[in-house]
Amino acid sequence: MLIILKPGAEHSHITTLIDYLETRGATFERHDSGEYKLISVTDGAHFVDEKQVTAFQCTLRCIRLSSPAPLASGSETKQKKRVKVGDKLVGNGGLTIIAGPCSLENNEQITALVKSLISGRIDILRAGAFKPRTSPYSFQGLGEEGLKILSEISTEFNLPVVTEIMDTRDIDIINKHSDVLQVGMRNMRNYSLLKEVGSQEKPVLLKRGSDASVNEWLLAAEYIINAGNENVILCERGITNPTSCKNVVLDLNGALEIMSLSSLPVIVDPSHGAADRLKVPALARAAVAAGVDGVMIEVHSKPARAFSDGFQAIIPETFKSLTIELDKIHQIVRGTDGV
Ligand code: PEP
Ligand code: MN
Numbered sequence: 024m025l026i027i028l029k030p031g032a033e034h035s036h037i038t039t040l041i042d043y044l045e046t047r048g049a050t051f052e053r054h055d056s057g058e059y060k061l062i063s064v065t066d067g068a069h070f071v072d073e074k075q076v077t078a079f080q081c082t083l084r085c086i087r088l089s090s091p092a093p094l095a096s097g098s099e100t101k102q103k104k105r106v107k108v109g110d111k112l113v114g115n116g117g118l119t120i121i122a123g124p125c126s127l128e129n130n131e132q133i134t135a136l137v138k139s140l141i142s143g144r145i146d147i148l149r150a151g152a153f154k155p156r157t158s159p160y161s162f163q164g165l166g167e168e169g170l171k172i173l174s175e176i177s178t179e180f181n182l183p184v185v186t187e188i189m190d191t192r193d194i195d196i197i198n199k200h201s202d203v204l205q206v207g208m209r210n211m212r213n214y215s216l217l218k219e220v221g222s223q224e225k226p227v228l229l230k231r232g233s234d235a236s237v238n239e240w241l242l243a244a245e246y247i248i249n250a251g252n253e254n255v256i257l258c259e260r261g262i263t264n265p266t267s268c269k270n271v272v273l274d275l276n277g278a279l280e281i282m283s284l285s286s287l288p289v290i291v292d293p294s295h296g297a298a299d300r301l302k303v304p305a306l307a308r309a310a311v312a313a314g315v316d317g318v319m320i321e322v323h324s325k326p327a328r329a330f331s332d333g334f335q336a337i338i339p340e341t342f343k344s345l346t347i348e349l350d351k352i353h354q355i356v357r358g359t360d361g362v
Pocket of ligand 2: 125321331
């Protein structure tokens with residue numbers, strides 16, 4: 024971090040700034056000989072609040088040179104993070120395919136669906152048991168009963184599973200039945216939940232808040248890693264845009280941005296990003312062409328009868344042909360940086 028001081032800044036104001044940096048535990052150096060007096064923060068810049076520094080009377084400009092999220096950015100290791108899920112590695116240069124229904128509805132639904140999914144290509148099964156719904160009258164998920172079904176399916180078909188956690192009180196039960204803990208877009212800013220999943224060993228799939236900047240998303244991941252869990256997978260799932268179709272835009276630009284800022288695996292959810300089944304395949308292809316580490320796609324055998332998000336669920340036949348295309352696209356982009 025570089026702090027440029029106003030010409031003629033009063034000594035007492037500079038002392039206030041220095042006092043602030045010291046209280047934050049930052050290490051810094053002063054450069055008083057040039058045209059502008061400068062303070063360079065050499066260590067601990069992530070403890071320093073840019074807005075606070077800018078607000079001091081002596082500050083002309085404050086430029087952040089290092090990531091505010093040293094753990095999630097991987098600035099320490101500089102190596103791309105691989106996250107182990109069951110016997111699969113997410114972020115190892117391959118393409119991870121996560122698929123399944125929005126909600127787990129009953130045993131028959133999920134069993135029939137999984138049988139058709141495994142005839143194609145799938146690495147991880149998704150299905151929600153605790154559902155964040157806008158209306159309290161909408162299906163809320165099967166809860167613990169759903170989790171039990173999910174883990175039985177996981178064992179029977181030897182497929183790791185991911186399911187959403189909404190409440191810190193559910194941590195033990197979800198931990199018991201799921202291989203990956205999904206934090207949904209509504210909870211990306213639930214810092215108690217982020218710390219709770221951060222204290223677990225199971226990998227976390229962190230969705231981007233639909234109104235969150237890439238920086239806020241990165242800092243949400245930092246919460247999890249800072250709490251002790253470095254196995255985080257980032258998921259772009261569309262951001263709110265009132266002028267777009269269905270009020271949502273899949274932000275591939277944001278996905279690329281976070282790929283350049285972070286060492287964590289990045290996947291894309293074209294289903295919530297499209298909110299329209301007809302657009303899901305094209306957005307999935309675009310995401311893979313952009314070079315992401317995986318996709319998460321909602322699939323339902325009878326979308327019109329789905330308990331949630333049926334309008335964006337593709338049918339298993341479409342999913343199967345789509346995954347063949349995604350693998351081909353991935354083959355083409357693999358080994359390039361996508362530029
Ligand atoms: C989901 O994956 O079904 C879900 C609710 O996702 P999001 O948090 O992205 O809306
Ligand atoms: Mn859904």
